[in-house]
Amino acid sequence: MPEPVLSLQDITCGYGASTVLHGVSLQVARGEVVGLVGPNGSGKTTLVRVASRALRPAGGTVRVGGLDTYALPAREAARLVAVVPQDLAPAFSFSVLEMVLMGRTPYLSSFGRGGDEDWARTRAAMVATGVQHLADRSVDELSGGERRRVVLAQALAQDAPLLLLDEPTTHLDVRHVLDVLAIVRRLAEREGAAVLAIHHDLNVAAATCDRLVALHRGEVAATGSPEEVVTADLLRGIYGVEADVTTDVSTGRPSVRLAVPSEPVAPLGRRAHVVGGAGRGARIIRMLAEAGYDVSVGVLHASDTDANAAERLNLLRVSVPPFSHVDAEAEDAVRPLMREADLLVVCDAPFGPGNVANLRLALEAAEAGVTTLLLEQVPIGERDFTGGEATALWSQLRRRARSVGTYEEVALEFR
Amino acid sequence: MRPGGRRYRTVIAVLAALLLASVLIAIAAGSVQISPGTTVRLVAWKLGLAERPDVPVSTEVILFQLRLPRVVLAVVVGLALAIAGTLFQGLFRNPLADPAIVGVSSGAALGAIAVIIAGGGGLLGGLGVSLAAFVGGMVTAFFVYRIARVGPAVNVATLLLAGIAVAAVISAVMSVVMSFAGEEIRSIYFWLLGGLSARGWTAVEVVGPLILLGTAGAVLLIRDLNLVSLGEERAAQLGVDVDRFKWQAVALGALLAGAAVSVSGVIGFVGLMTPHVMRLIVGSDHRRLLPAVLLAGPTFLVLADLVSRVAIAPQELPLGAVTALVGGPFFLFLLRRERRRASARA
Numbered sequence: 001m002p003e004p005v006l007s008l009q010d011i012t013c014g015y016g017a018s019t020v021l022h023g024v025s026l027q028v029a030r031g032e033v034v035g036l037v038g039p040n041g042s043g044k045t046t047l048v049r050v051a052s053r054a055l056r057p058a059g060g061t062v063r064v065g066g067l068d069t070y071a072l073p074a075r076e077a078a079r080l081v082a083v084v085p086q087d088l089a090p091a092f093s094f095s096v097l098e099m100v101l102m103g104r105t106p107y108l109s110s111f112g113r114g115g116d117e118d119w120a121r122t123r124a125a126m127v128a129t130g131v132q133h134l135a136d137r138s139v140d141e142l143s144g145g146e147r148r149r150v151v152l153a154q155a156l157a158q159d160a161p162l163l164l165l166d167e168p169t170t171h172l173d174v175r176h177v178l179d180v181l182a183i184v185r186r187l188a189e190r191e192g193a194a195v196l197a198i199h200h201d202l203n204v205a206a207a208t209c210d211r212l213v214a215l216h217r218g219e220v221a222a223t224g225s226p227e228e229v230v231t232a233d234l235l236r237g238i239y240g241v242e243a244d245v246t247t248d249v250s251t252g253r254p255s256v257r258l259a260v261p262s263e264p265v266a267p268l269g270r271r272a273h274v275v276g277g278a279g280r281g282a283r284i285i286r287m288l289a290e291a292g293y294d295v296s297v298g299v300l301h302a303s304d305t306d307a308n309a310a311e312r313l314n315l316l317r318v319s320v321p322p323f324s325h326v327d328a329e330a331e332d333a334v335r336p337l338m339r340e341a342d343l344l345v346v347c348d349a350p351f352g353p354g355n356v357a358n359l360r361l362a363l364e365a366a367e368a369g370v371t372t373l374l375l376e377q378v379p380i381g382e383r384d385f386t387g388g389e390a391t392a393l394w395s396q397l398r399r400r401a402r403s404v405g406t407y408e409e410v411a412l413e414f415r
Numbered sequence: 416m417r418p419g420g421r422r423y424r425t426v427i428a429v430l431a432a433l434l435l436a437s438v439l440i441a442i443a444a445g446s447v448q449i450s451p452g453t454t455v456r457l458v459a460w461k462l463g464l465a466e467r468p469d470v471p472v473s474t475e476v477i478l479f480q481l482r483l484p485r486v487v488l489a490v491v492v493g494l495a496l497a498i499a500g501t502l503f504q505g506l507f508r509n510p511l512a513d514p515a516i517v518g519v520s521s522g523a524a525l526g527a528i529a530v531i532i533a534g535g536g537g538l539l540g541g542l543g544v545s546l547a548a549f550v551g552g553m554v555t556a557f558f559v560y561r562i563a564r565v566g567p568a569v570n571v572a573t574l575l576l577a578g579i580a581v582a583a584v585i586s587a588v589m590s591v592v593m594s595f596a597g598e599e600i601r602s603i604y605f606w607l608l609g610g611l612s613a614r615g616w617t618a619v620e621v622v623g624p625l626i627l628l629g630t631a632g633a634v635l636l637i638r639d640l641n642l643v644s645l646g647e648e649r650a651a652q653l654g655v656d657v658d659r660f661k662w663q664a665v666a667l668g669a670l671l672a673g674a675a676v677s678v679s680g681v682i683g684f685v686g687l688m689t690p691h692v693m694r695l696i697v698g699s700d701h702r703r704l705l706p707a708v709l710l711a712g713p714t715f716l717v718l719a720d721l722v723s724r725v726a727i728a729p730q731e732l733p734l735g736a737v738t739a740l741v742g743g744p745f746f747l748f749l750l751r752r753e754r755r756r757a758s759a760r761a
Contacts, residue, residue, distance in 0.1 A: 054648050078654030085652075088645055093699055102642060106654035158653070 003066060004029045005162050005194035006051060012059035013050055020046045021218045023060070028162070028194040033185060035209030036198045037229070039239050042215040044198045048164050051196065052083045064162050078106035082158035084165040087144075088151050096142070096150050097135040100126055103157030125156035128183055145176040152180060156187065163187065165197035169204060181208045206230050206253045214238060230254040270294065273334075273341035275358045277349030279305035284345050284375065287411060289313050296337045299330045299358055306349075326357040334358075338365040344372040345410065346397065352385035359393040363400065372401035373410060426697055430710035437714050438490070441721040442482045446728065449478055484616045488678065489720045490713040491619065492611065493685055495626040495675035497712020498633050500686030501705060502668040505640035506661060507571055510694070513687035514672035517578040517665060518555040521585040523676040526551020527606055528592055531599050542621065544606070545677040552673035555581060560665050569661050571647075608733030609682035611720050618678040629671040633705065636663060640701040682735045684742035685715055692749065715742075 004027035013021040020043045028034045036044045049055040050062060053069045062069055069077040082103070094102075103125065104118040114122070126132040129149040139147060148168070155163060165184065169177040185208060187193045199205035205212055206226035214222040214229050216238040222229045227247075231254075235243045241258055248255040272293040274281045281297065282305055288295045297310040298318030310317045318334040320326055338344055338361055346362050349355075366372040374397060384390040404410050439451040457478055459465040499514040507516070514520060526547035559581050563574035596603055639660045642650040651657045672686070693707040716734075719741060723732040 052652060054651060074651055074656045075654040078652060081652070083649075083652040085649060088649060094641070094644075095700075098641075098700060102645070102653055105638070105642060108638070154653075 005065060006196060007063040008047070008051060008060065009063075010060040011047065011050055011057045011062070013046055013055060013057040015046075019058075019218065021050070021057070024215070024218070024220055025060075026196075026213055026220070026223075028196050030161070030194055031188050031192045032211065033188050033195040033197065033209050035205035035212045035226075036196060036215065037200075037202060037205050037212055038215035038221070042238070043218040044215055045166060046218075047215065048083075048166050048196065048198055051162075052081055052164050053077050075106045078158060078160070080160050081162045081164060082155040082160040084152050084155045084163070084168055086166050086170065087148065093138045093140040095136050095138055096126075096131055097122070099139055099150050100131070100153045100157050103154040106158065121159055122157050125153040128156060128186070129153040130179070145172050148172060148176070149180065152183065156183075161192075161194060163193050163195045165195065167198050167200055170200060177204065184208075202230055202235075202256045206255070207248070207251050226253050230256060270343070271296070271337075271341045272343040272345065273297070273337050274306075274345045274347065275338075275349070275362055276300065276306035276347040277304060277351075277355055277358075279309075280347040280349040280375070280378075281306040281345075282309035283407060284347060284410060285309050285313065285315065287407065288343075288345070289315065291411075293343070296341070298334045298337065299326045299355065299361075301354070306347075320354075323354065325354045331357060331361060335361055335364070338362060339368060339370065341365070341370055344370045344401075345375065346372065346401070347375045348378045348380075348383065350383040350385060351390035351394075356386050356390050356393070359390055359397065363393055363397050366397060366400035372397070374398060374401045374403045375410065376403050376405060423697060423703055427706060427710070430707060430714070434490075434710050434714045434717075437717045437721070438486055441486045441489070441717050442478065444721055444725050445477075445482065447474065447477055449474055449482065454478060480615070484614065484619055485611055485720070486717055487623075488611050488614055488619050489717045491623050491626045492675045492679045492682070493689075493713040493716030494630060494709060495622075495671040495712075496682065496685040496716070497689035497708045498630050498705070499668045499671040499675070500688075500712075501690040501701070501708050502633055502636070502640070502664050502671075503686075504690050505644065505701060506664040506668070507575060508644055508646075509575075510691050511687065512575075513683075514668060514675075515582065515681075515683070515686075516575065517669060518559045518581040518585065519552040519669050519672040520676055520681050521582040521589070522555025523548040523552035523673055524607060524681055525555075525585050525589050525592070527677075527680070528589055528596075528603050531603055531606070532592060532596050534599075542617065545618070545621065549673045549677035552676055553669055555585065556665065556669035556673070560662075568658060571661070574665075605733065606680040607735075609680035609735030609738075610723070610731065610733055611679055612724075612731055614678060622674040622678050625674040626671060629667050629674065630709065632663070632667045633671075636660070636667070637701045637705055640664075644699065680735065682716070682738055684738040684746070685712060685719075688742045688746050689715055691746070695749065 006028040008024060008026045011021050011024045012019065024043070024047060036047065038044050046055065050057050056070055064080045067080065069080060100122050101114060104114055104122060107118060108114060123132070126135065129152050131146065131149050131153055134142065134146060139150060142150065152168070163184070168180050168184070172180065181204065184195055184197065188195050197209070209226060211224065212226050212229040213220060214234060221238050222234050230245055232243055232245050235241050235256065244257040245254050246257070270293050272288045273296045274285050274288065276282070276285065276297060277300060285295055285297060285306065286309065296316040297306065300307040300317065300319045301322045302319045303322055307317060307319050316337070318330055318337065320330050344362060344365055351359060362372065380391050380394040439454060442454050443449050443451060453468060453470055453474065456465060456468040457470065457475060460467045461479070496514055503512040503514060503516050504510055527544045530544050530547040559574065559577045560569065562577040563569050593600065593603060639650070639655050642653055642655045643657065643660060647657045689712045690704065690708050693704055693711055697703045697707045719737045720734055722741070723734045723737045726732050
């Protein structure tokens, strides 16, 4: 087998502390069109940025034509990899011809007006994308579809063996989608370009790619021909949707028909209760609400950060005036909320005489069999202002509940 | 409009003619009038191209010792400010950026004021102040750049904010320093408002080469300026070493602005307005923009200096005040017109 044009080996990458890609490997051969699919946040764009030399991976190797692009000067790398970004809005307005000619940058000197080869390549790219008649128009006068084709022409003018496309067809009408994809397909067939394209539309991906790679949570969930990748099982597994997958009679490719989603992530009527305070619960409250839970919160001091967060989301909340103690009335109000919750999350808030009753109530609920999570990013010792009572309750709770250290773990728990 | 297009060539020819005309008018005007013909003949004689015309020696002295050095200084300072403005507007992808943006102007002003107050106003024949201003400007720009740099990468938004914050701190320090000033306060104010009076040839000889060097460097950045306007990531994808570009643009812009400020004091609006107006006329392609700016910046400053010299002669108006008084309203008018056009298009 000939050496692939693009070879990504075991790529690990992230932004700051969060890791987005966990050991992804992927190859694209000469003349091959590979589609990258997967739900939002699965790491598609990150992977393309890694391949385009915009984001140096923390681990793994990137090879284009056998060379490490991160070790090459920008100019030489740009002769190997051309990128079509989602969209491009120049701060200043250029003519279409100027825009496309910029694709020749890696071949021109600082003063170069461009040789015959450069003008010929530019013209060919404009003909291929059907923008030659727009040559002297200003790009900011163009429609979205025209501008997208200009950007594609710019990338084609780079004359690179690898072409990366980040959702080349979003916001395009169906005619332009077909045009753009036909251009890309021709490029692969005639010029032998290797193409890696992110696609949101699975039908488009299945119909226009030789091979698909499905990403899920930063890992390759499936790879192979469209028939092998686009299956009802995969769609359920990574997108969480039910779909009919049939074979399109005219193309022989798989075709997806989505069933209307039957239920939200959390089945309707699932209740969660959060014990927070001092802002330690705000993020959990939001996560649970977004996941479809009916969330209640308390007992909190009014005007506490968590109380405000709950108020903004219009959640059911039990509170007592600032600096006061949780009284019998508040206890009676919150007890059923905790008892009847499907999930009880106790956050690592500071506990003092005023709110330690929450821990007692949570322990009762946990002992009564309510699924309970303890968020423990801050050790209880550092936030016990009761002289030991909170620590004692916390360790009792720990025996009944599951301790989690990160928000990601919490999210896994209720997904 | 292609770089070689006919309309563009016309624009450049008109700009060049305006520059020449404004230089001749600026030389002509004053208590002793020197006609353009006399000027041309005297210069030709000095260059060894013609016989000495029959004019009084006093005319010769006024031309070569007073008018010409001042006009030439206006040309190079105008050039420096306008090119620096073009560089910063390109770097920040923002048409409102100007040479003051990375703190060069305020740093230079602080350097100059410190020396004036310390009684060094006469140092090195007056060049001590210029030297201090130049050093102050460069040190400030470098400091701001270092703040915004993380590893090899510089975030231009951070650079912008750091520049504004540092400039604010420096002007606070200036106020403190100025409270120690006695009779020097007049020369400080004059410096803060900018001016080109009585600099002679020395100033031209000192900053001229620096400014020409900086301008040549800016010309080498034309292509990268165009590409970076598409966004940094896109420019990198098309083969630009973006980190190196940013360093070069800041260094050249600071050099040009620092050199200008060191001999003329703080003169606003030239660096902001010239590239902006030229962009409206010749478009955004820096290959067309830079030559136009190169001619328009000097013209603007030569004319502004002329006004400052003759408006209330024999008194002089501060040059910075003239550029702001003339430039400000015109700039507002342009903004207004642009907005109308934009809304008409939408």
